[in-house]
Amino acid sequence: MKIGLLGLGTIGSGVYEHLSRRDDISVKRILELVRHPGLEHLETSDFNEILNDAEIDTVVELIGGMEPAHTFTVQALKAGKNVVSANKLMLSHHMEQILTLAREMGVHYRYDASVGGSIPFLYNLMRYRGADRLVGLSGIVNGTTNLILDVMQTDGRAFDDVLAEAQRMGYAEANPSADIDGIDAMCKLSIASAVAYQKYVRPEDIDTEGIRHITAGDIIHFKKMGRVCRLIASSALNADGSVSACVEPTLVPDASTEAAVRLNNNAISVTGEYFGVHTFMGQGAGKDPTAFAVELGLRDILEGVSPRLNPIPEGYARIDNAAAKRRYYVRTSAPLEIAASALSGGAYVTEPIGVRDMHRLAKKLRETDPGLFFAGISE
Amino acid sequence: MKIGLLGLGTIGSGVYEHLSRRDDISVKRILELVRHPGLEHLETSDFNEILNDAEIDTVVELIGGMEPAHTFTVQALKAGKNVVSANKLMLSHHMEQILTLAREMGVHYRYDASVGGSIPFLYNLMRYRGADRLVGLSGIVNGTTNLILDVMQTDGRAFDDVLAEAQRMGYAEANPSADIDGIDAMCKLSIASAVAYQKYVRPEDIDTEGIRHITAGDIIHFKKMGRVCRLIASSALNADGSVSACVEPTLVPDASTEAAVRLNNNAISVTGEYFGVHTFMGQGAGKDPTAFAVELGLRDILEGVSPRLNPIPEGYARIDNAAAKRRYYVRTSAPLEIAASALSGGAYVTEPIGVRDMHRLAKKLRETDPGLFFAGISE
Numbered sequence: 001m002k003i004g005l006l007g008l009g010t011i012g013s014g015v016y017e018h019l020s021r022r023d024d025i026s027v028k029r030i031l032e033l034v035r036h037p038g039l040e041h042l043e044t045s046d047f048n049e050i051l052n053d054a055e056i057d058t059v060v061e062l063i064g065g066m067e068p069a070h071t072f073t074v075q076a077l078k079a080g081k082n083v084v085s086a087n088k089l090m091l092s093h094h095m096e097q098i099l100t101l102a103r104e105m106g107v108h109y110r111y112d113a114s115v116g117g118s119i120p121f122l123y124n125l126m127r128y129r130g131a132d133r134l135v136g137l138s139g140i141v142n143g144t145t146n147l148i149l150d151v152m153q154t155d156g157r158a159f160d161d162v163l164a165e166a167q168r169m170g171y172a173e174a175n176p177s178a179d180i181d182g183i184d185a186m187c188k189l190s191i192a193s194a195v196a197y198q199k200y201v202r203p204e205d206i207d208t209e210g211i212r213h214i215t216a217g218d219i220i221h222f223k224k225m226g227r228v229c230r231l232i233a234s235s236a237l238n239a240d241g242s243v244s245a246c247v248e249p250t251l252v253p254d255a256s257t258e259a260a261v262r263l264n265n266n267a268i269s270v271t272g273e274y275f276g277v278h279t280f281m282g283q284g285a286g287k288d289p290t291a292f293a294v295e296l297g298l299r300d301i302l303e304g305v306s307p308r309l310n311p312i313p314e315g316y317a318r319i320d321n322a323a324a325k326r327r328y329y330v331r332t333s334a335p336l337e338i339a340a341s342a343l344s345g346g347a348y349v350t351e352p353i354g355v356r357d358m359h360r361l362a363k364k365l366r367e368t369d370p371g372l373f374f375a376g377i378s379e
Numbered sequence: 380m381k382i383g384l385l386g387l388g389t390i391g392s393g394v395y396e397h398l399s400r401r402d403d404i405s406v407k408r409i410l411e412l413v414r415h416p417g418l419e420h421l422e423t424s425d426f427n428e429i430l431n432d433a434e435i436d437t438v439v440e441l442i443g444g445m446e447p448a449h450t451f452t453v454q455a456l457k458a459g460k461n462v463v464s465a466n467k468l469m470l471s472h473h474m475e476q477i478l479t480l481a482r483e484m485g486v487h488y489r490y491d492a493s494v495g496g497s498i499p500f501l502y503n504l505m506r507y508r509g510a511d512r513l514v515g516l517s518g519i520v521n522g523t524t525n526l527i528l529d530v531m532q533t534d535g536r537a538f539d540d541v542l543a544e545a546q547r548m549g550y551a552e553a554n555p556s557a558d559i560d561g562i563d564a565m566c567k568l569s570i571a572s573a574v575a576y577q578k579y580v581r582p583e584d585i586d587t588e589g590i591r592h593i594t595a596g597d598i599i600h601f602k603k604m605g606r607v608c609r610l611i612a613s614s615a616l617n618a619d620g621s622v623s624a625c626v627e628p629t630l631v632p633d634a635s636t637e638a639a640v641r642l643n644n645n646a647i648s649v650t651g652e653y654f655g656v657h658t659f660m661g662q663g664a665g666k667d668p669t670a671f672a673v674e675l676g677l678r679d680i681l682e683g684v685s686p687r688l689n690p691i692p693e694g695y696a697r698i699d700n701a702a703a704k705r706r707y708y709v710r711t712s713a714p715l716e717i718a719a720s721a722l723s724g725g726a727y728v729t730e731p732i733g734v735r736d737m738h739r740l741a742k743k744l745r746e747t748d749p750g751l752f753f754a755g756i757s758e
């Protein structure tokens with residue numbers, strides 16, 4: 001198997017190192033704008049050198065982001081090359097096109113590494129298909145926000161302070177929006193839900209709220225409530241065939257599995273009608289774990305995977321977040337307008353309210369109170 | 380695929396129901412001593428009717444225990460039939476013979492359901508092989524003891540009382556020894572360690588202690604220590620190639636993942652040099668979950684699995700439990716003889732001591748104090 005590697009950043013260099021130890025997979029070309037000592041003979045700035053190299057049967061796309069990742073992926077698939085990728089943003093927005101094209105061309109698009117890093121979540125979801133009916137997903141899929149929330153909870157520090165430290169230590173990006181605004185979690189939930197329910201879920205249909213507005217004062221309230229805040233991505237297959245899906249800060253009990261997920265770890269659960277709840281925990285990101293996941297994807301292609309492990313969803317899910325109701329913690333200086341008990345400091349606990357209604361209400365109230373924070377309260 | 384089903388107990392009837400919905404796998408014969416209304420045409424009391432039926436290509440062995448399960452399994456494999464089983468006792472004691480025989484005969488022996496019930500633990504361990512080096516296993520692999528420990532912790536009740544209730548509710552067997560003495564966990568650890576390290580681990584080489592002697596008074600001590608007691612099976616690949624392996628009650632921190640494992644759930648972790656720690660949680664037993672795992676095993680055979688997913692360990696691990704040291708909680712009326720701080724009520728916390736030394740010491744002290752209880756204290 002000969003690889004064209006797109007991107008030699010942290011993950012890309014990890015993949016290169018891992019594959020260097022194998023004799024059945026070799027990296028033939030690396031697409032990079034800058035040159036790396038000792039790898040110049042492999043490096044190119046021209047994607048066509050990979051695209052037009054008939055010996056390269058598989059492209060590993062690790063440049064991330066929407067473009068040029070999307071264009072390169074489509075071109076590679078159309079050229080009859082397999083693609084292995086960890087790109088959740090691009091895939092979640094073009095999943096139908098990418099998977100359909102791969103099937104038409106008779107090649108593989110493996111995206112196991114796009115959700116949960118090294119945790120074999122998507123692979124096992126695919127493996128379960130046909131032996132059980134998957135009806136729910138829930139979990140912590142973004143390590144950066146979990147690290148921030150965990151340190152805030154443990155040390156009582158302010159959000160900005162912890163975020164700045166996470167950025168210095170390389171756990172958060174210079175532009176942290178994708179993580180702290182829940183975008184990354186939204187994309188992963190879109191992909192995992194499509195695999196679980198076999199209907200595509202548009203990212204923009206997922207009610208998404210991040211953790212940007214959480215304060216040390218909020219955390220003091222949570223501690224009094226015996227709760228810990230986690231950014232939870234969840235979806236469910238409703239009885240009428242619709243899907244509910246949201247990403248939001250969620251107050252889970254101190255003794256829950258989610259509360260035990262520390263630092264930048266991930267934990268994702270899937271509910272099947274027969275097997276009950278399976279939870280997968282581990283490092284959701286990082287050089288070696290993600291390179292490991294990419295290597296497994298490559299090996300799946302090399303050894304051949306059953307068609308069941310390469311499912312193509314049919315059509316788009318109808319998203320219905322009106323039925324899902326829960327109580328919310330809301331902290332705002334704006335008049336809340338809904339039934340709620342007041343805590344101190346402008347904080348409230350609402351009566352049960354629909355997920356979509358709460359997200360809409362928050363958007364409206366932010367016109368007068370941009371710093372509003374809210375979090376679902378789990379049962 | 381035509382199945383000979385051995386045993387129509389709880390799991391067996393679950394498997395029968397699940398397979399009834401498939402058109403690619405059908406149950407042709409059921410070995411049972413008693414007849415079940417509506418299934419008489421399939422049932423036989425003579426294993427030879429399955430063994431000599433050339434149409435039956437796969438045997439599902441769910442009778443459990445050592446004999447006649449072992450004899451029937453060997454006969455089925457020698458007759459060129461695949462075998463799918465959840466029998467951890469038999470497999471852990473005959474793993475080399477069974478796996479070698481299956482390979483010689485060119486058939487499959489799938490035992491995914493033998494560890495963790497529906498949790499796809501062994502399957503994923505096998506899938507990781509070659510992409511990472513597995514160096515450690517640790518977890519809760521027996522649901523019955525976890526249920527007892529969890530209820531004792533939550534309700535402050537006595538061991539005998541909770542065990543009796545678990546028996547009434549069907550969560551514990553009439554003869555509970557295999558569960559509460561750690562035998563079941565020992566067998567599972569033997570199997571999982573062999574898969575992880577690719578060296579067989581004899582069950583009798585594993586230092587094994589159950590929970591039979593725990594009291595409500597012990598639990599009061601643990602609460603003061605901010606700890607929860609769990610029965611943990613763990614093993615590690617040592618730097619010198621030896622393997623350490625033990626099953627023992629272990630005091631884990633209140634906020635740990637293991638403490639968050641409630642009721643009869645399982646949680647098993649594997650450590651890889653690259654991916655870090657992966658933890659798999661879920662129902663480790665029960666009709667539908669185990670039937671689901673058996674169905675996955677059958678489907679693997681039907682669709683074909685890569686040889687990597689069918690590994691044959693080479694030789695036996697040298698077990699060395701002398702190097703692994705930890706502090707222990709010990710409650711005994713006998714003189715303890717080792718360095719320890721005294722708590723109230725005859726309880727002590729020892730200085731770090733080797734695992735093997737502690738298990739040996741406990742055996743010796745039980746000659747004068749049969750009710751002695753001890754538990755490792757995790758870091």
